[in-house]
Amino acid sequence: MQGFEMLLYGTDGATDNGGDPLYDEKSRKWKAGTKGFKDALAFVETVYREKLGPEVSDALDPNIATRVRGELLPEGRLGINLDGSWLPQDWLPGSGHAWPDWSERLGLAAMPTQHGQGPGKVSMSGGWTWAIPAKAANPDLAFAFIETMQSKANARKWYIANSGIAVREDVAEDPAYAKAQPGIAFFTDLVAHTHYRPAYPAYPKVSTAIQEAMESVTTGDASVAEAAENYDEELAAATDDQVTRG
Amino acid sequence: MTRRPGRPPHPALRSLIRALPVTPATVLLVLFLAGPIAYCVSIAFTDLQLTGQAEDSFVGLENFRTAFGDEAFRNAVWLTLVFTVVSALLGQNTLGLALAALMRRASKPVRTLVGGVVVTAWVLPEVVAGFLLYAFFRREGTLNAVLDWLGLPTQNWLYTLPILAVSFANVWRGTAFSMLVYSAALDEIPKEITEAAEVDGASGPRRLWHITLPMIRRSIGTNLMLITLQTLSVFGLIWVMTRGGPGGRSQTLPLFMYEEAFQKSMIGYGTAVALLLLVVGSLFSVVYLRLLRTEV
Structure with a gap:
């Protein structure tokens, strides 16, 4: 249901x-x-x-x-x-x-x-997030890792590969992303009015x-x-x- | 070199030495069997949740009070009883005995074929069996195709009679176990006794009632106990077929427990329900043990 x-x-x-x-x-x-x-x-x-x-x-x-x-x-x-x-x-x-x-x-x-x-x-x-536990042994390295993953180039690669909806505006505007799958531009535009x-x-x-x-x-x-x-x-x-x- | 008879060691020391070989097994048992059970009992009295709450607290019997006041819980208890009585006691048990008795008279090819089919249903993984029976009962399923061919009215069985559909599924899947137990038990009955009864002019039903059943009484008790406990814990079969629905009409206790513990994240409450399921199982066991005790 x-x-x-x-x-x-x-x-x-x-x-x-x-x-x-x-x-x-x-x-x-x-x-x-x-x-x-x-x-x-x-x-x-x-x-x-x-x-x-x-x-x-x-x-x-x-x-x-x-x-x-x-x-x-x-x-x-x-x-x-x-x-x-x-x-x-x-x-x-x-x-x-x-x-x-x-x-x-x-x-x-x-x-x-x-x-x-x-x-x-x-x-x-709905979705998920990258998080660093409060008791992480090396939070700075973890942060740097997340930064690398979420760079424009890497984020674009990721969203195209798993047909997800981009959360970075520069990725959303990228033609390679917008044309990767039919419908992606439509769904990305909905994010402006989405609820959580x-x-x-x-x-x-x-x-x-x-x-x-x-x-x-x-x-x-x-x-x-x-x-x-x-x-x-x-x-x-x-x-x-x-x-x-x- | 001759071995001198030494003094026997001190009794306390002796029992210590004798206990040594079983120590690893005991430690493992305590750690991996008794440990989780004790942990389970302890969290049943807390409001532990799987939602990252800061801390849980001891709530006494609150979870049990909630359960008994919860209409969905009472519904689940009732459905569990229906499911157990219909599918285990009436279905698997009687059908298993009937099959075992009939197969004794059948020819070898028939016996091999029937035995093979019944045991196949039993060894199928639960999820596969669940999906097969889902396909059998659904609206476009096999059962309706057969009924339609016979000119009988069809319906979506999983929607109109969900608890009977899942009970039938459990009979289909579990009968082999009873059949094997009873086949072994019937082989144990000495031929002379049956023959003597026959010579005395006892009819088939009379022989069954006065000779066979009393002689396999112990097997009946053991079998009932085992299949009841198996049936009480059936989860995958019902989950695949109906998810406990529609509207909770096939939600037995294991499914209710799963919903509370893992979907609503109330692991403390779910565990309390698990303990109540344990109580239901023990009540059945007590009845069977009493049945076993009376001598003929």
């Missing part, structure tokens, strides 16, 4: 300078009972209740993502797939389901906001609670109101009651 946060970060509460829809930086509390959360759940519920998406049983199949990438999209059996920049990696030669002309048969579009309100598109990013999940220790639990809420409206086990209420309870338990009600 994916895609909920793409909906949530495009709702009113998130786009009108309300900040992160999950976490309030000012009060350092997690947000419960927001309208945006319920709106996003309602969207998911509508998709499955009105049969606009896949069959519920297919959507909950643990191998659905593999089928989408390997069968449904290449065979032209799926109209819209809400996915990310990593997807074309699965169609490279040697991947088992190579699809060399994917960029001619698939169009790319940014995820719109709830009512098309500014900035008009939503994107979520709240990186706090409680987040994995919050993420699971979101999954559960989304799954329960998908199966019809719970209404939107019930699922949102369950999420609020789970959120309070997951964050030691560090919760604010919007």
Whole structure:
């Protein structure tokens, strides 16, 4: 079950300078009972209740993502797939389901906001970072190593090789990078409007609670109101009651 | 040179010398078996998390209180019981006994063929078996193809009856073990006893009930104990087939434990659930041990 946060970060509460829809930086509390959360759940519920998406049983199949990438999209059996920049990696030669002309048969579009309100598109990013442990024996050498790895030439080589999205602006503007893969320029442009999940220790639990809420409206086990209420309870338990009600 | 009979060493010294050869094994056992278990028990009483928290603290029975108050935990306990009773006690056990009994009368080629097929299912790696049964039960799977050919209604079994689908998978995968145990046990029954019963006019079912079952009672007990403990810890099979879903409808305790400990990063709570799983296993064992004790 994916895609909920793409909906949530495009709702009113998130786009009108309300900040992160999950976490309030000012009060350092997690947000419960927001309208945006319920709106996003309602969207998911509508998709499955009105049969606009896949069959519920297919959507909950643990191998659905593999089928989408390997069968449904290449065979032209799926109209819209809400996915990310990593997807074309699965169609490279040697991947088992190579699809060399994917960029001619698939169009790319940014995820719109709830009512098309500014900035008009939503994107979520995650990732990794190079870090030096506080107790490292030789932090200066480690820093020099990271500097070398992240130089323009090396970073460009790295992002082209693993079809990642560059974080250096000079790499992003480099034609060799921009043309390395179809779609790279499109995804790199989205970084300007991208959101990051709240990186706090409680987040994995919050993420699971979101999954559960989304799954329960998908199966019809719970209404939107019930699922949102369950999420609020789970959120309070997951964050030691560090919760604010919007 | 003749060996003079020496004085026997002091008893304490003697037992020390005798203990010497087993010392390395004991140290290894304590270090690698008892150690992790003790560590496991100790963190079950803390709020240890895998999220880089500054420090964890002792929380007493809090984790256990949380578990019993958690609807998802109670659901997992119930599903674990269903899974164990249906797939191990009823499925693997009865089917294994039936196969073992039938194979005694079968001709050699049939015996080799059936034995080979059943044992193959058993030796397959868990993930491979899980994927095969996923392919069998899914909407475009083999089962539905057969049902469709017979003109019967089809459905996505992993969605409509997930716990039965994974139970069947466990039967398919685990029956060989029971079959082998019972084959060995049935070979042990002296022919004369069966023949005597036959001469006395005992029918097939009567012979089974009054001769065979009582005579292999110990094997039944051992087999039940082993397959129950194996089934209680099944993880990979269910994970591959359903991930415990949809909506937690096939989430047995091992999967619940994994979700809490590694997906939500609450390793302390997950470990407490592991200890509760251990309790469930011991309860089953106690029942079997009692069954074993009564003499006929």
